[in-house]
């Protein structure tokens with residue numbers, strides 16, 4: 001099997017923003033700005049992960065463990081400080097609701113904008129347009145500017161565009177939570193369909209029941225490091241401390 005995702009030794013540091021006292025700042029200036037005034041921490045630390053084509057992987061871990069940051073590196077919206085991330089084929093999904101949408105454009109224009117960002121040709125988007133709007137159940141609101149959309153409506157349109165791009169690698173962050181129950185069910189069955197069609201899935205969720213249904217493999221992160229990589233039931237048991 002070919003690799004869909006290959007992550008080698010990545011590190012990502014963020015600044016810990018906290019207010020410095022006037023004294024600390026003056027001392028720092030007097031010392032000729034030597035040293036770093038702001039502290040940093042590693043949100044991802046020496047993370048290596050390979051995912052084969054067709055695998056369904058859950059990223060698990062407590063709040064702040066680095067799951068979303070890792071997903072953003074796979075999608076390419078974030079770059080590592082060191083190490084490499086390689087993906088094969090078209091990568092799409094839902095990481096942040098509304099990312100890639102322009103608030104002043106209508107739903108219709110955003111379908112074209114977002115579809116293009118995700119690598120669809122204009123012809124493809126025209127061909128799929130009705131199906132995208134049908135799946136999203138946006139109806140007559142398709143010509144409304146998306147800044148007037150509710151978060152659930154954003155999610156519907158973004159999810160619908162993403163699944164219609166025919167991605168090789170599909171990424172999903174917690175995001176489904178803003179959809180209502182019928183739409184969530186519809187998304188979950190679509191995600192299962194993608195998995196059955198041999199697409200690679202990487203899912204971040206605290207809903208362990210759902211994760212158990214969708215994914216076969218579970219990767220557990222703790223303070224920016226991978227601490228467990230196992231069949232999903234085992235990874236879930238690890239998270240639950242069993």
Ligand SMILES: Nc1ncnc2c1ncn2[C@@H]1O[C@H](COP(=O)(O)OP(=O)(O)OP(=O)(O)O)[C@@H](O)[C@H]1O
Pocket residue numbers: 014015043061062063064065066067068069070
């Ligand atoms: N752009 C950023 N700038 C600074 N710090 C960030 C940034 N993005 C994430 N972080 C920090 O990196 C750490 C990991 O965040 P991340 O969102 O990846 O965690 P997570 O495992 O997805 O958490 P949760 O389960 O709460 O969603 C957190 O401490 C977070 O505050």
